[in-house]
Amino acid sequence: MSLTQEACDRIRDAIVSGKFDFGERLSEEQIARxxxxxxxxxxxxxxDLRDMGLVTIVPQAGTYVFTPSRQDVEEMSRFRAMLEQEALQSALKRNPEALVHHLSAAISQMDHAIAVGEWALYSSADSAFHRAFLQLAGNRYLEKAYDLTATALEALRARLQAGEGDFWRRSYSEHTKMRDLIAAGAFDDADALLQDHILIIIRSLALPDTSLQTRQKSQRRSDQEYLDLLASKPALL
Incomplete structure (x- = not known):
C-alpha cells in the first residue's frame, strides 16, 4: 500500500466514523506527524478525499471536512435510491440465491458488531449489505456511479447509527426484513422497503443551520489527539 493510500484510508475512516466533525479544519502537518x-x-x-466528497479544499485557507446541507443529503439519498433499486432488480434477475447469501453474510457481521458494541464495525457491515446489490448486478458502471456519493452518505449514516435513539435498531430490522423478503420471493416488497430504508436519512438527520464560515472556526487539535483519531482499527471479522 502506498503512503498516499494509507493516509487516505486512515483519514477517511476518521471522517466516516464521526471522529472528525463536519466543517472541521484538518491540519496537513499534524496528520503527517x-x-x-x-x-x-x-x-x-x-x-482523493475531495473527489469522494469528504473534504473541501479552500485555496489559501485549508482543508475542511465536508459540511452537507439538507439539499445535499436529499439529492444524494435520492440518487443512491435510484441506483440501488436498479442494482437490486438486476441482481434478482441474475442470481437471487447468491444475493441472499451475500446479504446474510453482511447481517452476520452486523450481529458481531452489535454484540461487541462497535458502531464503526456496524457501519462497515451496513455498507457491505448495500454493496451486495451493486456487486451482483453485473453492471460495473452502476457501482462507479454509486461511488460518487457512497462515502459521504456512509459518514452521515454512521453518525445516526452511533447516536442516541433507535436508528440502528430500525436499520438492523430493515436489513433482515429485506433479506427475508428476497428469500421468500417478495421482490416488489423488498424494493419498496429498500427505498424507504435509504430515504429515512432525509427525515432523521439533524443538520446545522450555521454558515460554512462559522463551522470552519473549529478548535485546533493537539498532536496527541491526531494520533488517537488516526489510530488504525481492527478489520471487521
Missing part, C-alpha cells in the same frame, strides 16, 4: 510520513502523501490524500 501522526502518520509518520511527509506532508506530500497527506496532500495527495486530501485530493
Amino acid at each position: 501522526a502518520l509518520g510520513m511527509s506532508k506530500a502523501p497527506v496532500r495527495a490524500a486530501f485530493m
Whole structure:
C-alpha cells in the first residue's frame, strides 16, 4: 500500500466514523506527524478525499471536512435510491440465491458488531449489505456511479447509527426484513422497503443551520489527539 493510500484510508475512516466533525479544519502537518510520513502523501490524500466528497479544499485557507446541507443529503439519498433499486432488480434477475447469501453474510457481521458494541464495525457491515446489490448486478458502471456519493452518505449514516435513539435498531430490522423478503420471493416488497430504508436519512438527520464560515472556526487539535483519531482499527471479522 502506498503512503498516499494509507493516509487516505486512515483519514477517511476518521471522517466516516464521526471522529472528525463536519466543517472541521484538518491540519496537513499534524496528520503527517501522526502518520509518520511527509506532508506530500497527506496532500495527495486530501485530493482523493475531495473527489469522494469528504473534504473541501479552500485555496489559501485549508482543508475542511465536508459540511452537507439538507439539499445535499436529499439529492444524494435520492440518487443512491435510484441506483440501488436498479442494482437490486438486476441482481434478482441474475442470481437471487447468491444475493441472499451475500446479504446474510453482511447481517452476520452486523450481529458481531452489535454484540461487541462497535458502531464503526456496524457501519462497515451496513455498507457491505448495500454493496451486495451493486456487486451482483453485473453492471460495473452502476457501482462507479454509486461511488460518487457512497462515502459521504456512509459518514452521515454512521453518525445516526452511533447516536442516541433507535436508528440502528430500525436499520438492523430493515436489513433482515429485506433479506427475508428476497428469500421468500417478495421482490416488489423488498424494493419498496429498500427505498424507504435509504430515504429515512432525509427525515432523521439533524443538520446545522450555521454558515460554512462559522463551522470552519473549529478548535485546533493537539498532536496527541491526531494520533488517537488516526489510530488504525481492527478489520471487521
